[in-house]
Amino acid sequence: MDVSNLAFSIAMAVLCLSSITQANFKIPKEIAKKFSSDPEILSLASTDYGHIVHETPLKVFEPSSVSDISSLINFSNSLPTPFTIATRGKAHSLLGQAQTRNGVVLNMTNLKGSLISVSNCGRKTSLNCYADVGGEVLWIDVLHATLKRGLTPLSWTDYLYLSVGGTLSNAGISGQAFRFGPQISNVLQLDVVTGKGELVSCSRDKNSELFYGVLGGLGQFGVITRARIPLGPAPTRVKWLHLLYNNFSAFSSDQEHLISFSTAADYVEGKLLFSQPPLELSFYPDSDHQRITSLVTQNGIIYIIELVKYYDSNSQAFVAKDVADLVKGLKFVPTFMFKKDASYEEFLNRVYAEELFLRSKGLWEIPHPWLNIWIPRSRISDFNEGVFKNIILKQNISSGISLIYPLNRNKWDDKMSPVTPDEDVFYALSLLRSTSSMDMLEKYQTQNRQILEFCKDAGIKITEYLTGNKTQQQWMEHFGSKWKLFADRKARFDPKRILSPGQGIFSK
Ligand SMILES: Cc1cc2nc3c(=O)[nH]c(=O)nc-3n(C[C@H](O)[C@H](O)[C@H](O)COP(=O)(O)OP(=O)(O)OC[C@H]3O[C@@H](n4cnc5c(N)ncnc54)[C@H](O)[C@@H]3O)c2cc1C
Incomplete structure (x- = not known):
């Protein structure tokens, strides 16, 4: 037994009560060198964006291929007491969902964005346009790769430095979701290494139970190693509006009106401003800060519709009228409409500027x-x-x-x-x-x-x-009538309950 096998077996011995048999288990040779117990790497794997839950894993696994991931999962399954595997994308979870105590963290980002391939297709019609992307790839990289071809995914999250596998394990929503659905509704195919270690391609027509389970499945059924994302023609610029309301019922009925027809607006979100400092007014011209602050102070809460219309050189001539038609009849406070013109990328990647600012003040981590x-x-x-x-x-x-x-x-x-x-x-x-x-x-x-x-x-x-x-009882309440389906899928695709223990669904 070489040193790394011995160290891992000792770690397993600590992990499992049935360790006497486990201690003799050999790590498959092809993956033995991919486990790290460097304290710095373990420490990184024991936190996330939430900075509330901290669980230290035994090891971090750094795969360099999809077959390494299968080997890792097969290895765990082969043990009398399997170890848990927490798939970690960008670890922008809030409550330890990509962590594991005494198991192994599977660091997807070690695959280093190996795969983004955009199909050959008719850009004008966007017929058969899609991108095949690795589960570890960040959405910002998908954006850059597809824009080079004049194409774009249709549904986004507000922030793009998240992994494809991570957002597809949740839902992935933003202001485009009213029109195109969440990101999970915008997937044509997946490759998944299941909790049994099998690499399976799935779609609505093929192995559909796995496909439906994995989308929004909180990492419970398999590791997403590839997703096929449909693409449409990319706009180049956006008209970006904020409309301020002091009346909630006018605000919500206007929002519902805007999402009721599916082709007019390209993005609809909403924000709240409470009369509690500090007020975040960076969208607005300095000269308007005073009157916006007064409006918030007078009303206690101001509700803001954030509305976007995309355009490109072909639609540039009509965009002003399109925007005027969109806002016609909306009941925002008169004169409290603010407009910006931005590039499509600047708009989609808007949160990144905020990240840089917060990092510079030590307020990100x-x-x-x-x-x-x-x-x-x-x-x-x-x-x-x-x-x-x-x-x-x-x-x-x-x-x-x-x-x-x-x-x-x-x-x-x-x-x-x-x-x-x-x-x-x-x-x-x-x-x-x-x-x-x-x-x-x-x-x-x-x-x-x-x-x-x-x-x-x-x-x-x-x-x-x-x-x-949450406790398992709380998860059962969360899923309600869908709990049985969720638990049946777990029994089918990850029967030894190895994957994503940090969600606490089957392991608390
Ligand atoms: C600043 C910020 C802004 C955000 N904005 C939005 C938003 O606008 N809309 C929205 O919907 N969400 C948003 N989120 C939430 C985000 O979508 C989730 O936290 C998502 O999980 C982050 O992706 P990740 O790569 O960091 O996942 P991780 O935190 O690494 O993992 C999340 C879960 O998915 C599992 N997982 C990760 N990769 C895979 C894979 N390849 N296969 C299977 N399972 C996997 C993990 O085990 C874990 O259980 C935001 C989060 C942050 C921090």
Whole structure:
């Protein structure tokens, strides 16, 4: 037994009570050198964007090919007591979802974006245009590779430095999702190494149970190693608008109006400004900051529709009229409409500028007690009263960035793993907080719990998104009538419950 085999076997002995047999197990030769126990690498693998949960793995596995991933999973399956494997994309999870205690972290980024291949297709019609991308690839790299061909994916997240496998394991939503559905609705095929170590290609027509399970499947059924993403013609520029409202019902009915016809707007989101400093006003000209601040102070909360219309040289002549038609009849506060013109890439990659700024202030790698929930449309005004006005506004803690926008449920496929509220339209709410103070962290976490309790008491059937740190009973409640399907898929594709233990669905 060479040194690395011995070290790993000792680690396994620590891990398992049935270690006497395990200690004699040999790591397959072809992957033996791909395990790292460098303290710095272990320390990196024991944290994530949330900076709230920290679990130290035994080893980090650095694959250089898909077959290394199969070998790793096969090795675990071959042991009397398999070790857990936490697939880690960019680790922008919030609550340890890509971590494992005493198991192995599978570091997908070690594959180094091996694969982005754009099909040969008719750009004008975008017929048969797609990109094959590795699960480890970041969306920003998909954007760059496809723009070179005048093409683009259709559905995005707000932030692009996330891995394809990571967002497809959740849902992947942004302001385009009302029109094209979440990112999981925009996948033609997948290659997946299942929890049994088998490499399987799947789609809606082939091995469909695995395909539907993996999309939004929280990493439970397999490791996504390739996704085929449909592409359309890329616009070159965007008209980017903010419309400010002091009346929630006007705001939400205008948002719902905008998402009710699928071809006019290209992106619809919403933001909230609470009269709690600091106000984030970077979108607006300096000369308008004073009057916006007064509007927020007078009203307590201002609701903002963020609306985008794409264009290129062919549609440039009409875009001003298209935008005028879009906003005609909308009931924002008169004169509180703000417009920007930006390149398509600048718009899509807008959060990156914020990241650079926060990094420069040391405010990126700090705890993020975020809350992401989906709210049925029928209860959105109760939510406004109960949560925005009676919880967040009344507490004297900075609200952070708050996003709220409606989505059309008919753009989601119920055969896929995520659960959504059971109404034609539901709202995505993101309370994006960060703090370096432990005291504030506690306050935000308390506020998050109060919001969830309010919804429960008021009978508002919300769904949590990007959630974690739950007991199995809470996960069963989360999945509701879909729990049996989810558990059956687990038994079929990862029967030894090896994968993504950090979600805590089958392992807590
Ligand atoms: C700044 C920021 C902005 C965000 N904006 C949005 C947004 O606008 N819309 C949105 O929907 N989400 C958003 N998110 C959430 C984001 O989509 C998820 O956190 C996503 O998981 C991040 O991808 P990742 O590569 O970091 O995944 P990781 O954190 O590495 O992994 C997430 C989960 O997926 C599993 N996993 C990772 N890779 C694979 C793979 N290849 N195969 C199978 N399972 C895998 C992991 O085991 C883990 O359980 C945002 C997050 C951040 C930090």
